[in-house]
Amino acid sequence: MLTNCITTRESLTQTRKASSDTERIIYYASLAGSTHNTQPWIADIISDTLLLVRADFSRKLHVVDPTARGIYISLGAFIENLCIASEYFGYAPNVFLTANSSKDNLVAEISLKPQERILHEISRLENRATLRVPFRTDTLSIEHINILTGQNTASIHYFTLQSEAGRYLSATNLEAYTQQANREDAKEELASWIRFSNRDVKTQRDGLTTSGMGINGISGFMVSRFFKPYDSKKKSFVDAGVNKTLAQTQNCAGWLVFTQPGNTPEDWMNTGRLYQRSHLECRVLMIGFHPMNQLIEEESFETQVNETLGLNQPIHLVARIGYVDTYTEAISVRREIQSFIRDFRR
Numbered sequence: 001m002l003t004n005c006i007t008t009r010e011s012l013t014q015t016r017k018a019s020s021d022t023e024r025i026i027y028y029a030s031l032a033g034s035t036h037n038t039q040p041w042i043a044d045i046i047s048d049t050l051l052l053v054r055a056d057f058s059r060k061l062h063v064v065d066p067t068a069r070g071i072y073i074s075l076g077a078f079i080e081n082l083c084i085a086s087e088y089f090g091y092a093p094n095v096f097l098t099a100n101s102s103k104d105n106l107v108a109e110i111s112l113k114p115q116e117r118i119l120h121e122i123s124r125l126e127n128r129a130t131l132r133v134p135f136r137t138d139t140l141s142i143e144h145i146n147i148l149t150g151q152n153t154a155s156i157h158y159f160t161l162q163s164e165a166g167r168y169l170s171a172t173n174l175e176a177y178t179q180q181a182n183r184e185d186a187k188e189e190l191a192s193w194i195r196f197s198n199r200d201v202k203t204q205r206d207g208l209t210t211s212g213m214g215i216n217g218i219s220g221f222m223v224s225r226f227f228k229p230y231d232s233k234k235k236s237f238v239d240a241g242v243n244k245t246l247a248q249t250q251n252c253a254g255w256l257v258f259t260q261p262g263n264t265p266e267d268w269m270n271t272g273r274l275y276q277r278s279h280l281e282c283r284v285l286m287i288g289f290h291p292m293n294q295l296i297e298e299e300s301f302e303t304q305v306n307e308t309l310g311l312n313q314p315i316h317l318v319a320r321i322g323y324v325d326t327y328t329e330a331i332s333v334r335r336e337i338q339s340f341i342r343d344f345r346r
Contacts, residue, residue, distance in 0.1 A: 018337055021089045022048060022112075027337050028125050029082035032276055033291070034074035035061060036193045037332045039206050041078045045343045049091075053079060053108040055099075056340070059206075063189040064180065064297045068102040072265045073317060075107050076272020081125055082110065084280075087118035099265035107269065124280045129330045131288035132214035132244070134251035135322025137161055144285050148256065148278045148321075155274055157311060160254040161322075165309060169257075169295070169318065170249040172305060176295040177245045187233040194229040195333075205335045212331055214244070248290065253322035256289075259313035271316040278319075288324040293317060 018024040026043045034040060040059035044052035055071055065071065079095060086093040091112035099107040139160050140148075149156040159166040180186045193207040201209055231237060258274055260267035275291070282289045296302045296315055306315055 020048070021091070022051065023337060023341065025082055025085040025089055025091070025112075026051070026341055028085035028088075028122065029078045030334055030337070030340065031125050031128065031330070032074065032077035032081045032272075033128070033130065033279065033332075034077065035065060035070040035293075036190070037207055037212060038071075038074070038193065039335055039340070040071045040074055041340055043341050045341065045345055047345060049112045049114075051082070051110045051112070052106060053082075053110065054105050055107055057103075057105070061189060061193075063183075063185045064294075067263075068265075069263075069268050069316060070293070070297075072099070072102070072107065072268035073272040073275065076269035076274075077276035078272075079108055079110070079269065080273040080276040084120050084125060085122065086110075086112055087115075088120045088122045090114060090117040097266050097269055099269070102265060104265065107265065124283065127283055127327075127330055128280055129283070129328055130212075130290055130332070131324060131328065132248065132290055133288065133324070134247050135253060135288045135290075135320070135324055137251060137253060138323060140253050140287065140321070140323070144287065147281050147285065148287070150277065152274055155259050155270075155313070156278065157257040157259065157309075158254060159257065161252055163254070166254045168308060169255045169305075170252075172295050172301060173292050173318070173320075174242075174245055174249050176298045176301045177292070178242050179298055179300070180294045181238050181241050184233075187238070191229040191232050194232050196227045196229060196231075200229075201333055205333050205339075209331070209333060212333075245292075248292075248320060251322070252288075252290075252320045256319045256321055257309065257311065257315055258317040258319075259311050259315050261313055263314050267314070268316060275317050275319070282321070283327055286324055286327065288320075288322055288327075290320040291317060292320050 018027045022045050038059040040056045042054040042056050046052060053075060055075060060068060060071055083093045092115045094111045096109045098109060145158050159169060195201045195204055195207045195209050258271050260271050279289045295305050295318060
């Protein structure tokens with residue numbers, strides 16, 4: 001019976017496979033992370049060497065992402081994957097970020113120049129996974145911290161769980177999650193993106209599935225068969241989420257905090273690119289990565305967190321990290337490519 005549950009994107013098939021390098025590149029780009037797995041991107045193929053990336057504002061989270069920061073972070077992650085995939089298929093990507101305001105639909109123009117293939121491990125894009133299980137609490141090695149931060153120490157900050165800042169982030173994340181989880185408008189929005197049943201997963205191919213929320217095994221089977229999205233608004237479901245978050249915030253090596261100089265779409269997209277770059281390194285290092293952004297999504301916490309950490313740059317993303325003993329398959333389902341590609345070559 002459990003094998004009848006859709007638990008990974010491999011459980012679904014694409015009705016039309018990517019048929020050109022540009023479509024393959026865009027498919028790999030779409031494996032990027034996004035808030036609530038909304039996948040808020042549109043890719044225009046103008047020619048074999050020119051792509052436009054647009055924001056799909058119909059997928060905006062109006063309650064928890066009123067400024068559209070989350071959309072632009074997601075688009076930045078999409079662009080980072082696109083660049084990696086471009087090099088793998090033999091193209092040098094030149095990215096020009098175009099969005100000046102949070103309402104701009106066109107966010108990037110990307111030209112592709114043929115070059116020798118750079119044989120990145122493309123499987124990293126396929127295997128990237130957000131883990132919501134408790135992590136080990138031993139501190140990350142300096143070598144691994146340096147890999148995750150790269151040359152971006154002004155924008156990526158690591159705080160151990162045992163540090164004062166780490167303890168503060170754990171406590172504040174739990175408080176912010178609890179506040180958001182109990183807000184009626186946030187519960188309503190979350191419910192609209194929950195895909196409990198196999199039919200919803202197959203039809204929508206986006207949003208939060210049972211496995212995507214870390215509800216597996218017998219519990220996942222029962223929820224996928226007998227729960228409806230509105231059940232997520234019930235007190236028992238909310239309380240279970242709070243208890244799980246408590247365990248998560250107490251069981252990790254620490255926190256990665258991503259900052260940028262300002263609060264513009266470009267800053268947000270650059271955050272998304274850095275986030276994706278760090279996340280892609282995690283699996284080979286056996287490090288779990290779990291974005292937890294409620295403490296800056298909740299307005300009453302955001303100013304306080306920025307002032308307390310004193311990083312001199314706005315915080316745009318926070319992630320829980322830590323070593324893990326096992327890694328699950330990539331589980332976030334993806335839309336079919338024809339639903340977000342517009343091909344103007346024909």
